Amino acid sequence: MNEDDQGNDNDHQNTITSNNVNSEEGQRRQRSDSTASNTTEVFKANDSSDTNLRRHLAYVHNLNQFLYPSQLQNRKKASLISTKLKQQLDKAAIDAISVDGRSFGDLGKEGITKFLNLSNPGYRVPNRKTMRRQLELSYKNYRKELKKQMTYISNISLTCDVWKSSTRAYYICITGHFYNEKSQLESYILCFRRFLGSHTAVRLRRFLFNEIQKLGIHEKMTSITTDNSKDICIAASTVGFGNLFSCL
Structure with a gap:
């Protein structure tokens, strides 16, 4: 065999080897793309940690070999x-x-x-x-059940309090009290919210009326008890809230 023939054979062998490598690489990439396409989760790039990515591969794709030893230990405990x-x-x-x-x-x-x-x-x-x-x-389930409960009562008394936290944020809480069909006293939190903006009598009155309307109890109120703050007393003295009582 002359040098030209030998060179041609070598070139042919290299071509076959190269094609095989490319074919294997293509299959590997295809499998990788197929695996990646099965997930819709997006991971944020983080140069310092790949912990979340490793956990995702193990818990979602069952590829435990990518877990760190500590993660693998926790996975065994979780089982x-x-x-x-x-x-x-x-x-x-x-x-x-x-x-x-x-x-x-x-x-x-x-x-x-x-x-x-x-x-x-x-x-x-x-x-x-x-x-x-x-x-x-x-919370949504609680509100749904609360509204349902309010349809069964005929009279209800409210208490209302406004206070300021140590971070100077204002909060308002409204509770409702009534007797059920067995003459047993029941009490519920009707509203507990952060009160944004100035707590003037006008804004407090509007807030109280809005919460009462949402629960459908505006025609069932018999009384409301508040502290001695001027603004809340003025707000609660509006016709429709029932008798006004101030706590001691």
């Missing part, structure tokens, strides 16, 4: 908790925030985290986004 128990614990955690008036970050503090790890190994409280979404849903 100790059944889905049903996880849902019950999440609900209890969100209820604790609502009932006790806690901040979202309280359940993630060092002490409570250590307690949860000992009592329920592998359990992690819902993130802030999930808590906010569930609390909004709980």
Whole structure:
């Protein structure tokens, strides 16, 4: 075989090898593109950390080999908790925030985290986004049930209070009190909001009337009790709010 023939054979072999490499690379890219196309989640670029990306690959695509050792350990612990128990614990955690008036970050503090790890190994409280979404849903359900409850009563008395927090923000709370069909006293929070702007008598009166209208109780009010603040007393003395009482 002369040098030209040998060179042609080498070129042919290199061409075949190159084609095979390109073919394998193309298949690999195709598989990668196919995997990527199955997710719609967008990850923010972060030069210092790829933790979220690794967690996504493991939890969504079941690619545990990309997890850091610490993440893999947490994933193994999480498998100790059944889905049903996880849902019950999440609900209890969100209820604790609502009932006790806690901040979202309280359940993630060092002490409570250590307690949860000992009592329920592998359990992690819902993130802030999930808590906010569930609390909004709980609030909507509460308002829906409250409006339904108000249709069954014939008379209701209100209490109203306005106060300023340590951060100089004003808040207003309205509670309703009535006797049910068994002559048992029931009390509900009708409204608890931050009051923006000046708290003049005119604005307070408008706010009270708007909240009462939304619950459909404007014709069922028998009395309203407030503190001795001048603005709230003037606002509550309007015809339609019932008898006005000032707390001591």
